[in-house]
Amino acid sequence: DGGITQSPKYLFRKEGQNVTLSCEQNLNHDAMYWYRQDPGQGLRLIYYSQIVNDFQKGDIAEGYSVSREKKESFPLTVTSAQKNPTAFYLCASSMGENSNTEAFFGQGTRLTVV
């Protein structure tokens, strides 16, 4: 089955710890994205990557880091510098510069920091 997978669905961490959220896609998409969603709010872009080994900051990159060593994978690390990390995190992918640029989403990871 082709798709985009985020894991885990729920994640609990103690304050001050770094945590890495996984996002994998087997759609052969060039572009991948990380968004954060807070209750009752829309999606805010954290980081995005158009191609392997390259990524750009979105609107709220502070306190987060990413890597794009493989086309299929775009992990997001929530560092201890992120002041309010509890949120719902969504990963997406799209073809990018090619003609079909539908963007598909994973099912999300709900991170709770206690």
Place this chain on the structure above:
Amino acid sequence: GEDVEQSLFLSVREGDSSVINCTYTDSSSTYLYWYKQEPGAGLQLLTYIFSNMDMKQDQRLTVLLNKKDKHLSLRIADTQTGDSAIYFCAEMDSSYKLIFGSGTRLLVRP
């Protein structure tokens, strides 16, 4: 910077049509999207329209794009209780960055 705006809430009666509106500021948008989010779930792509089109119909869904006014709408015909969800408008700019609105919560009353 780029911005996408939507109204926050819409309530309709079952069987009526729903129209969800969205405005955006980036005139270089390439694609515009409508996504549906059910509680606790990720986003499901409903439909999208290329910026050189003005209308797209897909079963009960009709997307209208007014590029001059930078206005996008989603019409859902014969709205059902299963259509209750949050609907997000999004645009893809010329650098292939996806920018979302804050979402419109659609409530369908029986």
